[in-house]
Amino acid sequence: MPTLTSPPALGPLLARGALLSPFKRPRPDADHPRARLLLPGLRIDLTRLAAYERVCGFPTGEDALPVTYPHVLGFPLAMRLMSAPDFPLPLLGLVHTSIDITRHRPLPATGTYELAVHVDRLAPHRRGTEASVVTELRDGGETVWESRSTYLARHRTSGTPSAEQPARHVPGPLPVLDEWRLAADVGRRYGAASGDRNPIHLYPLTARLFGFPRAIAHGMWTAARCLAAHGTPPAVRISTEFRAPVLLPGTVAFAADGSRFELRGVGDAGRVHVSGRVDRLG
Template identity: 35%
Template sequence: MSQSTRIQLTKTPNTLNQYRRAVLSKATKTKKPVLPTTRITLSDISVDAKKVAQYSEVCGFKKNTQKLPMTFPHLLAFPLHLELMLLRDFPFAIMGMVHVRNEITQYRAINILEKMDVTCFLSDIRKTDKGYDIDVKTEIYITGQRVWESISTNLTRQKTDIAPAAKNQEPNTLPEYPYSEFWHLSSDLGRRYALVSGDSNPIHLFSLSAKLFGFKGHIAHGMWSKARMVAALYENIDSEACKVIVDFKLPVFLPASVQLNYDIQGNRIEFDLRDKTGTKPHLKGSIAALSPQKA
């Protein structure tokens, strides 16, 4: 097994510059793509309280708290994710990749004044009938203790030698949940989230820029949708130590009216986000307290 390369950054990469580089990046033609083993670390990160407040407002979290929203650390890791995928030996082009799954584990809440060490690396690659799924792992430590981690799975679409799964002829029935909330998402949501998150991917900003990348219009950030779900449901889990898993399904084209549906079963909540008719799923997932041996 080859030893991984370690890169220690002294400041957070500029995401606008990263996207400029991403537009010019190209895939490496290879029958068996291999991921770089590089690990990128940014140490002694402190957060801007004003930015946390802005993030909380955009995503629906309560303000005036001394603890970071559970999904906020993803913003610290995201530029490192891009930097990993901009490495010369990363075998795929960034533009066109789709975020299909995200898993966050919080071992304890992070105080807004605490300094963090963030490390990111490419942890796995899987060939599917749609292309390749690539996992990006993030680990956050405070004074040597792991307090937060995530796995972001991105799909790069291309032909593979795996035959497509047979389509089920029966209509997919969505589960019935006892609780629902209805939200209206404005056309400028992607731009407002981009300002605070740094994720300025053109597919989220304007209809015209999204069409350049094959979308019929601009779409909401998947991680905004996840954050909004956590903001709505987190307080129903009686534990700071918890895990949130989300599978992203159909994109949310802006503006949109959507419905959050959920069921609370003790310290576990199953949920999904659907279109206003309740027939098309945008994402599904769960949030659950960690068992004592995992906390």
């Protein structure tokens, strides 16, 4: 298990992944890196955390990590794995399609943690090949937070029935609780707080290079913003699907009822961008 002394810098990893992307030919039966990256002795940068809390709508100044923040901590390690030559999916065009999070107890922002990340598997998807990346946050050897993210590389498939899990079904429409007007700079502000400065989130010009008419919001920003509004119990399991990009600037509707939530376009026929579920543990 390779042990790191500090989080990798995201910029060089994104550049490496971009350079290698044209040479990769994704397929679900390809080999993938088996390494588990480990980062011990992790302390939280409280200034960066406060910036993240502000842009996502979480309370600031509390000695507690937002439920989505360990994903930000683990993302550089995941990028190191997914930008490596032995990762078979091209980094450019890779789409974050879902994340499942389990928090076993509250996480003090002043704590010291151990972070572990690995690629768990590749699987066929009706639109290509999907990779699962597992992130674990540990305190004194105990796993206190864990997640599984899926990333989709789109490519032609043989038409064979997919081995992926069926999409989660959200029964019935949810009542709209609020409308949010999203500024054009949301992607830049979230990128500054999280370190994820993917060009598709920054400016209309850089987004158009990848086929988007305008910059789009980070999927993990939309999830965090919804969970900040919804609230989460101390021990919780969260399932979130990213279903359609959110163009910036724009207006979206936040809808929720009990354990379910959605982010969708305004109006009765608004397109669902994000859907999720929050379940208390224990």
